[in-house]
Amino acid sequence: MTEIRTPRLLLRTWHDDDLVPMADIHADPRVMRWIGDGQVRDLERTAEDIERWEEEWDEEGFGLFAVELLASGELIGFAGLSVPEWLPEVMPxxxxxxxxxxxxxxxxxxxEATHASLEFALQDRGLDRVISINRVGDNASENVIRKLGxxxxxxxAHPAYGYPLHVHAIDLAEFQA
Incomplete structure (x- = not known):
């Protein structure tokens, strides 16, 4: 699998010792507020998530990278690509x-991590279009999406929970402009 270095980050494969720090991130209600049903996730659910993310790499040739700080090696979360099958109206x-x-x-x-992921999608994986989906009201995510162009x-609306979602998109020509 590919590794990507940015000025401050390493986007890489998942390691066994990433489970506990990722579970700590999933246990934070502030992090999970805008995700799914807004509930925190435990160690077992996080292990299932990581396993699913690794399977997507095998099936699709892309997926979610573990993101660590280059300076310390500390896991800070994830960034990358996924197929949003949970929202059928945007497929493929x-x-x-x-x-x-x-x-x-x-x-x-x-x-920084999402820009590297977008570059990976459009330039290394040959995708001609990428989307991003966020919950309406999540202004921090909206800001990241705007920075991506x-x-x-x-x-x-979210098909399971009914709350409003924004779907943003960019194609290769717009990204290279």
Whole structure:
């Protein structure tokens, strides 16, 4: 699998010792507020998530990278690509996404990691279009999406929970401009 280095981050494969720090991120209600049903996740659910993310790499040739700080080697969350099958109306699609521990917010890590992930999608994996989906009201995510140069494509509702979602998109020509 590919590793990507940015000025401050390493986007890499998942290691066994990533489970506990990722579970700590999933246990933070501030992190999980805008995700799914908003509930925190335990160690077992986090292990299932990581296993699913690794399977997507095998099946699709892309997935969610573990993101660590180059300076310390500390896991700060994930960023990368996924197929948003849970939102059938946007399919076929590949989405860029991220989840960063709250202690690392406000330092530009999400923007740095997602930009590298978007570059990977469009240049290394040959995708011609990538989307991002966020819950309406999650202004921090909206800011990251805007920094990527993505444009609002539609507003819809989460199929399971009913809350409003924004779907943003960018294609290769827009990204290279």
């Amino acid at each position: 699609a590949v989405a860029v996404g991220w989840r960063i521990g709250s202690q690392f917010w406000g330092q530009g890590y999400a923007s 993505m444009a609002l494509e539609r507003e819809t």
